[in-house]
Amino acid sequence: xxxxxxxRSRPGWMKWLPGAETALDYERSWLWPDLVAGxxxxxxxxxxxxxxxxxxxxxxxTGLYTTVAALLAYAVFGPSRILVLGPDSSxxxxxxxxxxxxxxxxxxxxxxxxxxxxxxxxxxxxVTGLVRxxxxxxLLSKPVRIGYINGIALIxxxxxxxxxxxxxxxxxxxxDAIRDFVxxxxxxxxxxxxxxxxxxxxAIIFGSRRIxxxxxxxxxATVLSIAAVAILDLTNEGIAVVxxxxxxxxxxxFPSVAWDDMAPLSLxxxxxxxxxFADTAALSTTVAAKLGDEVDAxxxxxxLGTANIAAGFVRGFPMSASSSRTSVADSMGTKSQLTGVIGxxxxxxxxVFANDLLADLPSATLAAIVITAxxxxxxxxxxxxxxxxxxxxxxxxxxxxxxxTLVGVLEGIVIAxxxxxxxxxxxxxxxxxxxxxxxxxxxxxxxxxxxxxxxRIPGLIVFRFDSPLFFANxxxxxRRLARAIRKAPWPVKWVIISAEPIxxxxxxxxxxxxxxxxxxxxxxxxxxFAELKGPPKDRLxxxxxxxxxxxxxxxxxxxxxxxxxVDDTESDWVDWSDR
Numbered sequence: 001x002x003x004x005x006x007x008r009s010r011p012g013w014m015k016w017l018p019g020a021e022t023a024l025d026y027e028r029s030w031l032w033p034d035l036v037a038g039x040x041x042x043x044x045x046x047x048x049x050x051x052x053x054x055x056x057x058x059x060x061x062t063g064l065y066t067t068v069a070a071l072l073a074y075a076v077f078g079p080s081r082i083l084v085l086g087p088d089s090s091x092x093x094x095x096x097x098x099x100x101x102x103x104x105x106x107x108x109x110x111x112x113x114x115x116x117x118x119x120x121x122x123x124x125x126x127v128t129g130l131v132r133x134x135x136x137x138x139l140l141s142k143p144v145r146i147g148y149i150n151g152i153a154l155i156x157x158x159x160x161x162x163x164x165x166x167x168x169x170x171x172x173x174x175x176d177a178i179r180d181f182v183x184x185x186x187x188x189x190x191x192x193x194x195x196x197x198x199x200x201x202x203a204i205i206f207g208s209r210r211i212x213x214x215x216x217x218x219x220x221a222t223v224l225s226i227a228a229v230a231i232l233d234l235t236n237e238g239i240a241v242v243x244x245x246x247x248x249x250x251x252x253x254f255p256s257v258a259w260d261d262m263a264p265l266s267l268x269x270x271x272x273x274x275x276x277f278a279d280t281a282a283l284s285t286t287v288a289a290k291l292g293d294e295v296d297a298x299x300x301x302x303x304l305g306t307a308n309i310a311a312g313f314v315r316g317f318p319m320s321a322s323s324s325r326t327s328v329a330d331s332m333g334t335k336s337q338l339t340g341v342i343g344x345x346x347x348x349x350x351x352v353f354a355n356d357l358l359a360d361l362p363s364a365t366l367a368a369i370v371i372t373a374x375x376x377x378x379x380x381x382x383x384x385x386x387x388x389x390x391x392x393x394x395x396x397x398x399x400x401x402x403x404x405t406l407v408g409v410l411e412g413i414v415i416a417x418x419x420x421x422x423x424x425x426x427x428x429x430x431x432x433x434x435x436x437x438x439x440x441x442x443x444x445x446x447x448x449x450x451x452x453x454x455x456r457i458p459g460l461i462v463f464r465f466d467s468p469l470f471f472a473n474x475x476x477x478x479r480r481l482a483r484a485i486r487k488a489p490w491p492v493k494w495v496i497i498s499a500e501p502i503x504x505x506x507x508x509x510x511x512x513x514x515x516x517x518x519x520x521x522x523x524x525x526x527x528x529f530a531e532l533k534g535p536p537k538d539r540l541x542x543x544x545x546x547x548x549x550x551x552x553x554x555x556x557x558x559x560x561x562x563x564x565x566v567d568d569t570e571s572d573w574v575d576w577s578d579r
Contacts, residue, residue: 050063
């Protein structure tokens with residue numbers, strides 16, 4: 001079997017520049033696939049970048065600046081050969097919520113705020129990656145993430161409906177946006193020419209995806225709508241268009257923002273960074289699994305941070321990984337980060353030499369592009385699945401959705417995190433517990449409530465508590481153990497705690513355990529532990545409780561603990577495996 005040639009040794013610092021490593025190992029056969037993928041990607045990136053910029057409340061051209069910065073920075077610092085970064089529909093509402101109230105209608109200041117926000121997001125990402133906290137995205141549980149993203153999708157969809165119908169609204173909040181859109185339609189504000197262009201664009205994009213995912217529906221809709229506006233002179237029909245882009249690419253500059261605005265921007269940056277982490281980490285993991293590569297979440301976050309910082313210096317805004325654009329790059333056979341470089345060069349050439357090319361692009365078409373992206377965000381199937389398999393997690397998901405839509409997108413992040421943590425605490429606060437017995441012919445010890453035919457050993461309670469012991473559940477542990485003893489059909493001589501799930505014991509739980517010892521001692525009941533791991537056992541020793549149990553009453557397995565009980569009490573019980 002052929003093997004890859006051994007890679008030459010690299011200096012240690014090269015691990016921070018994966019793109020440079022790829023360049024040193026670049027193969028000539030990769031050039032054509034990368035070139036084709038880069039050109040196709042350019043055609044997709046231009047209208048999407050402009051559409052997401054407008055969704056964020058910014059001039060359309062800033063989406064192109066952001067895209068170029070993202071592609072070039074990730075080409076150098078990004079560990080994945082095919083991942084594509086850029087403006088994203090899930091982040092755009094967060095950006096708008098952060099900058100629009102501070103900008104107060106000043107477009108130039110809105111751009112400065114967005115650029116500063118990108119710098120702050122970049123700093124948060126890089127610091128998080130350097131201190132190796134890439135797993136921080138686990139604060140957002142899957143059900144809460146599903147609800148949050150569905151909420152974002154609803155906000156994106158509703159926000160674009162007026163543009164699709166050819167009019168504008170000045171809404172504050174999701175419910176207001178729905179009301180204003182409905183009122184506008186009933187008041188006759190619909191521009192039927194704009195709606196025709198928008199609906200036609202939707203039909204082309206969705207239709208092309210249904211026929212073949214490789215058909216560039218976004219590009220086709222863009223070209224046809226521009227041609228329609230130019231040939232039929234539809235601007236005279238009141239059709240809003242992008243207009244000519246600024247001539248040239250902006251030079252590097254540091255955004256100027258009032259100090260009073262830095263605090264709200266910083267808070268927003270943390271929330272946006274968390275969502276960008278989650279999006280990028282999930283997509284990176286999927287791509288790496290497909291390619292057979294390893295995932296370094298921290299390196300991925302650092303690359304995301306450098307891309308955001310680069311965008312901040314060229315009048316861009318925060319971005320993350322894009323599943324749709326990554327899928328396009330993958331389907332076109334991209335081999336390396338050079339695809340992103342070619343895409344960036346194509347966009348720069350467009351801005352510098354052909355800034356009038358997209359002047360007649362209708363806003364209704366941009367709205368259609370964003371709406372199709374919002375449909376890609378929806379995950380109704382997962383919501384239905386949660387309803388069927390676990391209602392409590394469906395309620396959490398619905399809570400995150402309502403938090404985003406009714407309270408606000410930035411506040412929704414906090415609500416989502418709080419809901420995730422509350423769900424964790426809820427499960428640990430009232431964990432499952434069981435009294436165990438032996439089933440004839442089946443290995444192990446099993447819950448007698450689930451297996452009524454399980455044989456229980458006279459005089460013995462084998463009790464399992466499926467959680468670490470801490471302040472919130474210690475008294476619950478005490479009550480449930482007392483209940484198990486009380487319900488025993490015979491006088492109890494020993495209690496064995498099947499302690500494998502107990503991975504920690506805090507000081508509050510230690511205090512409760514003292515009460516448990518006192519109660520059992522008063523009744524002449526011996527307490528023993530089976531399968532307790534080293535760290536919680538060490539804690540019992542620090543708390544002075546190890547000797548209270550006694551070294552002879554910590555057992556490595558449940559079977560040995562039960563044998564010790566049988567020997568100590570001279571019980572005539574015989575296990576089925578010994579008969």
